[in-house]
Amino acid sequence: MDTLPKTMTFSCLVKKGQCEIRKRPIPVLKDYDVLIKMKACNICTVDYQQFMGLREHQGYPMAGGHEGCGEIIALGDKVKDFKIGDMVALGYQGCGHCPACRSGHPSSCETFRSESEDGYKFGEFGFADYTVKSIDSLFKLNPNLDPSEAAFTEPLSTVLNGMKKLHVKPFETVVVIGAGPMGLLNALVARAYGARVIVSELLDPKLETARKMGFIVIDSKAEDPVKRVKEITDGEGADAVIGAVANTKAYDQGVQMLKDRYGRFLVFAAGYPEPELNISANDIHYKEMEIYGTYGGTNDDFEDAVKALSTGMINVSALVEAKYPLKDMQKAYQAAVDGNYRISIVFDEK
Ligand SMILES: [Zn+2]
Ligand SMILES: [Zn+2]
Structure with missing residues (x-):
């Protein structure tokens, strides 16, 4: 892609029962960051129970969305092991240096799900057309997987x-x-x-x-x-x-x-x-x-999850209930509350 996007469009929860679609500048890539064009992000209980007002301790505005996958479209200066076009699943973004991160448990890192610099709680920004992640939180996937199924890597x-x-x-x-x-x-x-x-x-x-x-x-x-x-x-x-x-x-x-x-x-x-x-x-x-x-997955568990999905040894197709575009996020949240299985936000149809 010659001209990279400058802004990202994302969804955040602003209060109980209400989400908004907002824009913000795409953060500048640090050395080990990549820019991802999101393919799918599924609505987890962590997200829709905030919509229901059951987890308000998580705070507003909340820009969650952690069960996601997408394609890498730009690389930070020092990225070697990932390339443009790679399909990746989102993992947990920790600091990379603390004992929890170093032992492969970034979900126990103090910085995990911390507030973004511009004030978004749970600043994971998975419900976004583009998102920036550090490579230590990403896992390569079989590009032929259905994105809504690939988004099951984290769960x-x-x-x-x-x-x-x-x-x-x-x-x-x-x-x-x-x-x-x-x-x-x-x-x-x-x-x-x-x-x-x-x-x-x-x-x-x-x-x-x-x-x-x-x-x-x-x-x-x-x-x-x-x-x-x-x-x-x-x-x-x-x-x-x-x-x-x-x-x-x-x-x-x-x-x-x-x-x-x-x-x-x-x-x-x-x-x-x-x-x-x-x-x-x-x-x-x-x-x-x-x-x-048990809570969260370790880096080893993510690697195994990728294998299980990429080889088809675990087939999650029955667990995807419906797909919505980002612009219908409000409806998608309600569908997640009312539904039985995962509601998937997909980004290819706009
Ligand atoms: Zn989840
Ligand atoms: Zn850490």
């Missing part, structure tokens, strides 16, 4: 981070509670690890999607999921349970459906208001339970 990395901690083995039984996008992403990965996967959910459209994807499903409004899991496992219980919906009742059920010894439970989701986790300390002791938490 998939968070799932891989948790799954590695759960050390799932082939032929184990893993229950995922919640068949939203993150629940089904967990279910897909558990299946790729060789487990028998049961998905528990109460909403009919989500049950239907889980069923179509070939999982064993439990309709938790029609039957007791704890009893059902015990039946399916001949009385034993699940080897591992992933709580992918942040709800006290769901977490209670998850702990109860574990097998009697060495059961593993993963707290995957955050909830606002915060759910409780009722586990007996003596049960943890006598039953030798393992309780894990």
